Protein backbone atom coordinates (compact mmCIF):
# COMPACT_ATOMS: atom_id res chain seq x y z
CA UNK A 1 0.00 0.00 0.00
CA UNK A 2 2.77 2.45 0.94
CA UNK A 3 4.85 1.49 -2.11
CA UNK A 4 1.89 1.97 -4.44
CA UNK A 5 1.72 5.63 -3.40
CA UNK A 6 5.41 6.20 -4.13
CA UNK A 7 6.77 5.68 -0.61
CA UNK A 8 9.93 3.64 -0.03
CA UNK A 9 9.30 1.28 2.91
CA UNK A 10 12.35 0.69 5.13
CA UNK A 11 12.23 -2.20 7.63
CA UNK A 12 13.14 -1.46 11.25
CA UNK A 13 14.15 -4.15 13.77
CA UNK A 14 11.88 -5.11 16.66
CA UNK A 15 12.95 -6.37 20.10
CA UNK A 16 10.98 -7.41 23.19
CA UNK A 17 9.88 -3.77 23.76
CA UNK A 18 8.69 -3.18 20.19
CA UNK A 19 10.15 -1.15 17.35
CA UNK A 20 13.81 -0.38 18.04
CA UNK A 21 15.00 3.20 18.05
CA UNK A 22 18.63 2.68 19.00
CA UNK A 23 21.32 0.38 17.62
CA UNK A 24 22.53 -0.17 14.07
CA UNK A 25 19.17 -1.65 12.95
CA UNK A 26 17.02 0.86 14.88
CA UNK A 27 14.95 3.75 13.56
CA UNK A 28 17.48 6.47 14.43
CA UNK A 29 20.29 4.78 12.48
CA UNK A 30 18.01 4.25 9.47
CA UNK A 31 16.75 7.83 9.61
CA UNK A 32 20.33 9.14 9.77
CA UNK A 33 20.84 8.43 6.07
CA UNK A 34 17.25 8.73 4.75
CA UNK A 35 14.49 11.28 5.27
CA UNK A 36 11.86 9.32 7.20
CA UNK A 37 8.47 11.03 7.03
CA UNK A 38 6.17 8.34 8.36
CA UNK A 39 6.54 5.40 10.74
CA UNK A 40 4.01 2.56 10.62
CA UNK A 41 3.64 0.55 13.85
CA UNK A 42 1.27 -2.00 15.39
CA UNK A 43 2.19 -1.30 19.05
CA UNK A 44 -0.55 -3.34 20.77
CA UNK A 45 0.36 -6.48 18.91
CA UNK A 46 3.39 -6.28 16.63
CA UNK A 47 2.69 -8.30 13.50
CA UNK A 48 3.89 -11.08 13.30
CA UNK A 49 5.75 -11.42 16.68
CA UNK A 50 2.84 -10.28 18.90
CA UNK A 51 5.21 -8.06 20.96
CA UNK A 52 3.60 -5.23 22.95
CA UNK A 53 5.43 -1.89 22.66
CA UNK A 54 6.51 -0.69 26.12
CA UNK A 55 5.49 2.70 27.50
CA UNK A 56 9.05 4.03 27.47
CA UNK A 57 9.49 2.97 23.83
CA UNK A 58 6.18 4.68 22.94
CA UNK A 59 7.31 7.91 24.58
CA UNK A 60 10.71 7.72 22.86
CA UNK A 61 9.05 7.14 19.47
CA UNK A 62 6.75 10.14 19.98
CA UNK A 63 9.69 12.31 20.94
CA UNK A 64 11.63 11.15 17.89
CA UNK A 65 8.64 11.94 15.63
CA UNK A 66 8.34 15.41 17.12
CA UNK A 67 12.06 16.14 16.74
CA UNK A 68 12.13 14.82 13.17
CA UNK A 69 8.84 16.27 11.94
CA UNK A 70 7.52 12.78 11.13
CA UNK A 71 4.08 11.21 11.44
CA UNK A 72 3.28 7.87 13.08
CA UNK A 73 0.57 5.55 11.77
CA UNK A 74 -0.61 3.57 14.78
CA UNK A 75 -2.43 0.50 13.46
CA UNK A 76 -4.20 -0.71 16.60
CA UNK A 77 -5.94 -3.53 14.79
CA UNK A 78 -6.19 -6.03 17.66
CA UNK A 79 -6.03 -3.93 20.81
CA UNK A 80 -9.42 -4.81 22.29
CA UNK A 81 -8.54 -8.38 23.14
CA UNK A 82 -5.64 -8.57 25.56
CA UNK A 83 -5.64 -11.29 28.18
CA UNK A 84 -2.68 -10.47 30.40
CA UNK A 85 -0.76 -7.51 31.75
CA UNK A 86 -1.93 -3.96 32.30
CA UNK A 87 -3.14 -2.03 29.25
CA UNK A 88 -0.68 0.58 27.95
CA UNK A 89 -2.07 3.87 26.59
CA UNK A 90 -2.19 4.19 22.81
CA UNK A 91 0.44 6.38 21.16
CA UNK A 92 -2.44 8.55 20.01
CA UNK A 93 -3.49 9.19 23.62
CA UNK A 94 0.07 9.97 24.68
CA UNK A 95 0.68 12.36 21.80
CA UNK A 96 0.31 16.07 22.46
CA UNK A 97 1.83 17.34 19.19
CA UNK A 98 -0.53 15.94 16.51
CA UNK A 99 1.98 13.34 15.31
CA UNK A 100 -0.23 10.22 15.34
CA UNK A 101 -2.75 8.85 12.84
CA UNK A 102 -4.67 6.17 14.76
CA UNK A 103 -6.14 3.38 12.64
CA UNK A 104 -8.62 0.81 13.91
CA UNK A 105 -10.90 -1.85 12.49
CA UNK A 106 -14.20 -3.46 13.44
CA UNK A 107 -13.18 -6.68 11.64
CA UNK A 108 -11.92 -8.37 14.81
CA UNK A 109 -14.11 -6.89 17.48
CA UNK A 110 -17.29 -7.34 15.41
CA UNK A 111 -16.89 -9.35 12.20
CA UNK A 112 -14.88 -9.00 8.95
CA UNK A 113 -17.97 -8.82 6.69
CA UNK A 114 -18.83 -5.45 8.23
CA UNK A 115 -15.92 -3.97 6.27
CA UNK A 116 -15.65 -0.88 8.44
CA UNK A 117 -12.57 0.70 9.95
CA UNK A 118 -11.73 4.16 11.18
CA UNK A 119 -8.90 6.62 11.47
CA UNK A 120 -8.45 9.25 14.18
CA UNK A 121 -6.32 12.10 12.86
CA UNK A 122 -5.05 15.41 14.26
CA UNK A 123 -7.66 18.11 13.69
CA UNK A 124 -5.53 19.92 11.11
CA UNK A 125 -5.54 16.82 8.88
CA UNK A 126 -9.30 16.18 8.91
CA UNK A 127 -9.97 18.07 5.60
CA UNK A 128 -7.16 16.15 3.83
CA UNK A 129 -8.46 12.79 5.03
CA UNK A 130 -12.07 13.68 4.21
CA UNK A 131 -11.00 14.60 0.68
CA UNK A 132 -8.89 11.45 0.27
CA UNK A 133 -11.73 9.23 1.43
CA UNK A 134 -14.11 10.97 -0.98
CA UNK A 135 -11.70 10.54 -3.89
CA UNK A 136 -10.61 6.94 -3.34
CA UNK A 137 -13.48 5.18 -1.59
CA UNK A 138 -17.20 5.90 -1.42
CA UNK A 139 -18.12 2.25 -0.91
CA UNK A 140 -18.58 1.95 2.87
CA UNK A 141 -22.17 0.89 3.52
CA UNK A 142 -24.21 3.77 4.96
CA UNK A 143 -26.65 1.34 6.54
CA UNK A 144 -23.82 -0.51 8.33
CA UNK A 145 -22.36 2.79 9.50
CA UNK A 146 -25.70 3.97 10.92
CA UNK A 147 -26.33 0.59 12.57
CA UNK A 148 -22.85 0.55 14.11
CA UNK A 149 -23.19 4.14 15.34
CA UNK A 150 -26.43 3.15 17.06
CA UNK A 151 -24.82 -0.01 18.47
CA UNK A 152 -21.90 1.99 19.92
CA UNK A 153 -24.12 4.87 21.10
CA UNK A 154 -26.36 2.52 23.09
CA UNK A 155 -23.35 0.96 24.83
CA UNK A 156 -23.69 -2.46 23.15
CA UNK A 157 -20.16 -2.45 21.71
CA UNK A 158 -18.56 -1.86 25.11
CA UNK A 159 -20.71 -4.66 26.59
CA UNK A 160 -19.86 -6.99 23.70
CA UNK A 161 -16.11 -6.34 24.10
CA UNK A 162 -16.31 -7.03 27.85
CA UNK A 163 -18.20 -10.30 27.30
CA UNK A 164 -15.90 -11.47 24.49
CA UNK A 165 -12.77 -10.57 26.48
CA UNK A 166 -14.02 -12.83 29.27
CA UNK A 167 -14.84 -15.75 26.87
CA UNK A 168 -11.62 -15.41 24.90
CA UNK A 169 -9.44 -15.15 28.02
CA UNK A 170 -10.93 -18.47 29.14
CA UNK A 171 -10.36 -20.00 25.67
CA UNK A 172 -6.75 -18.72 25.62
CA UNK A 173 -6.15 -20.25 29.09
CA UNK A 174 -7.56 -23.62 27.87
CA UNK A 175 -5.30 -23.57 24.81
CA UNK A 176 -2.34 -22.69 27.06
CA UNK A 177 -3.12 -25.69 29.33
CA UNK A 178 -3.44 -28.05 26.34
CA UNK A 179 -0.14 -26.78 24.99
CA UNK A 180 1.65 -27.28 28.33
CA UNK A 181 0.20 -30.82 28.71
CA UNK A 182 1.25 -31.71 25.15
CA UNK A 183 4.77 -30.39 25.84
CA UNK A 184 5.00 -32.39 29.06
CA UNK A 185 3.68 -35.53 27.32
CA UNK A 186 6.27 -35.25 24.57
CA UNK A 187 9.07 -34.62 27.12
CA UNK A 188 8.11 -37.78 29.14
Ligand SMILES: Cc1ncc(COP(=O)(O)O)c(C=O)c1O
Pocket residue numbers: 042047075077105106107108112116117
Ligand atom coordinates in the same frame (compact mmCIF):
# COMPACT_ATOMS: atom_id res chain seq x y z
C1 LIG B 1 -1.52 -5.55 10.60
C2 LIG B 1 -3.02 -5.51 10.41
N1 LIG B 1 -3.65 -4.34 10.37
C3 LIG B 1 -4.99 -4.26 10.21
C4 LIG B 1 -5.76 -5.40 10.07
C5 LIG B 1 -7.25 -5.27 9.89
O1 LIG B 1 -7.59 -5.27 8.56
P1 LIG B 1 -9.14 -5.32 8.12
O2 LIG B 1 -9.83 -4.19 8.79
O3 LIG B 1 -9.08 -5.17 6.63
O4 LIG B 1 -9.64 -6.67 8.54
C6 LIG B 1 -5.15 -6.65 10.08
C7 LIG B 1 -5.93 -7.86 9.93
O5 LIG B 1 -5.55 -8.95 10.30
C8 LIG B 1 -3.74 -6.72 10.25
O6 LIG B 1 -3.09 -7.91 10.28
